[in-house]
Amino acid sequence: MRTEDLYSIYLQHPVICTDTRRITSGCLFFALKGDNFDGNIFASQALDEGAAFAVIDDPGFVKNQQTILVGNVLETLQQLANYHRRQLNIPFVGITGTNGKTTTKELIKSVLSVKYKTYATQGNLNNHIGVPLTLLAIDRSVEIAIVEMGANHQKEIESLCKIAEPDLGLITNVGKGHLEGFGGFEGVKKGKGELYDFLKQSGGRVFLNKDSSHLLEMAGQRKLENVFYYSTASDSDLKGELIENDPFLTIDWISDSERHRIKTNLTGPYNLENILVAIAVGRYFNLSPDEINEGISAYVPGNNRSQITKTEHNTLICDYYNANPSSMAAALDNFASISAGKKVLILGDMFELGDESYDEHRAIAEKALQLDVDRKILIGKAFYQCKTEGANFYESTDEALKNIKSDSVKGATVLIKGSRGMRLEKLAEVL
Numbered sequence: 001m002r003t004e005d006l007y008s009i010y011l012q013h014p015v016i017c018t019d020t021r022r023i024t025s026g027c028l029f030f031a032l033k034g035d036n037f038d039g040n041i042f043a044s045q046a047l048d049e050g051a052a053f054a055v056i057d058d059p060g061f062v063k064n065q066q067t068i069l070v071g072n073v074l075e076t077l078q079q080l081a082n083y084h085r086r087q088l089n090i091p092f093v094g095i096t097g098t099n100g101k102t103t104t105k106e107l108i109k110s111v112l113s114v115k116y117k118t119y120a121t122q123g124n125l126n127n128h129i130g131v132p133l134t135l136l137a138i139d140r141s142v143e144i145a146i147v148e149m150g151a152n153h154q155k156e157i158e159s160l161c162k163i164a165e166p167d168l169g170l171i172t173n174v175g176k177g178h179l180e181g182f183g184g185f186e187g188v189k190k191g192k193g194e195l196y197d198f199l200k201q202s203g204g205r206v207f208l209n210k211d212s213s214h215l216l217e218m219a220g221q222r223k224l225e226n227v228f229y230y231s232t233a234s235d236s237d238l239k240g241e242l243i244e245n246d247p248f249l250t251i252d253w254i255s256d257s258e259r260h261r262i263k264t265n266l267t268g269p270y271n272l273e274n275i276l277v278a279i280a281v282g283r284y285f286n287l288s289p290d291e292i293n294e295g296i297s298a299y300v301p302g303n304n305r306s307q308i309t310k311t312e313h314n315t316l317i318c319d320y321y322n323a324n325p326s327s328m329a330a331a332l333d334n335f336a337s338i339s340a341g342k343k344v345l346i347l348g349d350m351f352e353l354g355d356e357s358y359d360e361h362r363a364i365a366e367k368a369l370q371l372d373v374d375r376k377i378l379i380g381k382a383f384y385q386c387k388t389e390g391a392n393f394y395e396s397t398d399e400a401l402k403n404i405k406s407d408s409v410k411g412a413t414v415l416i417k418g419s420r421g422m423r424l425e426k427l428a429e430v431l
């Protein structure tokens with residue numbers, strides 16, 4: 001079926017489902033293949049449960065007129081998403097980077113929503129499936145779209161850019177994340193730089209953090225011209241200053257020689273750059289300083305991304321949505337700087353670091369051991385290989401859980417950070 005014809009069907013049924021566990025009546029079911037299942041086998045069930053059509057790529061599962069047979073379901077989904085994107089005459093903001101994509105995306109959404117009907121990626125549906133689903137969820141009432149693009153290997157951002165075709169974009173930062181798939185830090189710069197390549201070619205605007213020598217170098221290599229600079233230095237289009245971090249950030253921002261102050265719900269100086277670029281995008285779309293401040297103050301982080309939670313016994317900084325050497329180092333610096341009577345540090349392994357895993361875990365363990373905190377707990381097989389005096393090391397989260405249950409933590413500010421797969425939320429439940 002031609003993309004135009006499938007698009008006519010989509011316009012009648014503009015809700016996409018990829019999972020029979022979440023079918024909605026009248027949706028278009030796309031039968032994707034994954035690590036565990038071949039979606040084709042669910043096509044018939046999807047139709048029985050109310051899907052209007054099922055898009056499949058295995059002729060063995062054709063059922064009736066409601067099954068649409070294509071060559072490759074994933075590619076069809078991506079082509080349909082790009083076709084839809086091209087019908088939408090609105091600005092698309094693309095976001096990638098090692099750390100802070102989701103936070104930045106939510107901050108930009110919060111700012112732009114003060115003035116415009118804004119649609120942004122839900123959660124972090126940011127990959128080869130998530131980006132098409134994001135685009136196909138944008139309806140005609142939307143005035144600005146924000147698309148988060150994630151990657152763990154080369155050419156992924158290039159491919160997502162071809163689907164989403166952003167008009168403006170930013171790389172939050174480049175750091176030591178997903179080193180295994182990218183092939184080291186230089187590989188991260190190359191892979192994330194694919195967004196700059198796209199915007200250079202299309203003439204799109206780049207928002208660039210001038211404090212990052214890596215991003216400046218990447219922009220210089222590509223001779224980017226259409227750039228809005230933000231940073232903590234004066235020679236930028238937008239300057240930011242950190243006023244307080246106790247534990248929430250208060251910042252000043254200076255633009256057009258005017259100074260504005262905002263109290264935020266975010267902790268950690270690393271969030272300054274996330275906030276600044278949201279202000280920069282707000283300025284670009286002509287929001288007033290009051291509108292921008294309203295949007296920034298309204299954003300409260302969730303989903304264990306530097307989320308501050310008070311329990312009966314402790315104050316927790318829940319930061320176990322993900323972890324890599326760059327975000328770990330930033331979290332440790334922040335923990336060192338905040339004032340608290342008693343501090344407990346709990347770190348879990350960082351995943352997807354490949355050959356650099358041992359060295360990176362050792363470097364973070366050494367940094368942690370130097371911190372002036374009351375108790376240090378390092379968890380996971382990789383940290384365990386760095387076992388030394390000065391901290392408690394456990395091979396698994398369950399072993400650490402037993403220890404914390406028998407020797408409880410009370411009256412402390414506790415930083416808990418590690419990769420998603422470490423399931424550190426189990427510890428938060430007993431703290």
Ligand SMILES: CC(=O)N[C@H]1[C@@H](OP(=O)(O)OP(=O)(O)OC[C@H]2O[C@@H](n3ccc(=O)[nH]c3=O)[C@H](O)[C@@H]2O)O[C@H](CO)[C@@H](O)[C@@H]1O[C@H](C)C(=O)N[C@@H](C)C(=O)N[C@H](CCC(=O)N[C@@H](CCC[C@@H](N)C(=O)O)C(=O)O)C(=O)O
Nearest residue numbers: 018019020032034035036037039042125126127130150151
């Ligand atoms: C393909 C798919 O969508 N899978 C989702 C599914 O997984 P499950 O294990 O159940 O099965 P399969 O994948 O094998 O299933 C194939 C299809 O069959 C459907 N199905 C299955 C059972 C059933 O009873 N009925 C069915 O219809 C099934 O839905 C499939 O369509 O369910 C899981 C639980 O809900 C989902 O987690 C799984 O989703 C996968 C992981 C996915 O890619 N989802 C995207 C929409 C997405 O954007 N997910 C984001 C996470 C993105 C991410 O990790 N980003 C990285 C960077 C990108 C790296 C990239 N190279 C990559 O590999 O992804 C980052 O660091 O940010 C999210 O969920 O938050």
Ligand SMILES: Nc1ncnc2c1ncn2[C@@H]1O[C@H](COP(=O)(O)OP(=O)(O)OP(=O)(O)O)[C@@H](O)[C@H]1O
Nearest residue numbers: 098099100101102103124270305306319322327330
């Ligand atoms: N600018 C930053 N610099 C360093 N670390 C950051 C920055 N912003 C956020 N982080 C860290 O990264 C964690 C995850 O934040 P966020 O979800 O916004 O990142 P992400 O890039 O979207 O991650 P993912 O790709 O896994 O979705 C935060 O809880 C915090 O520890």
Ligand SMILES: C[C@@H](N)C(=O)N[C@H](C)C(=O)O
Nearest residue numbers: 322323351352419420421
């Ligand atoms: C959760 C996923 N987006 C991610 O960032 N994974 C890394 C490896 C992590 O969990 O730290």
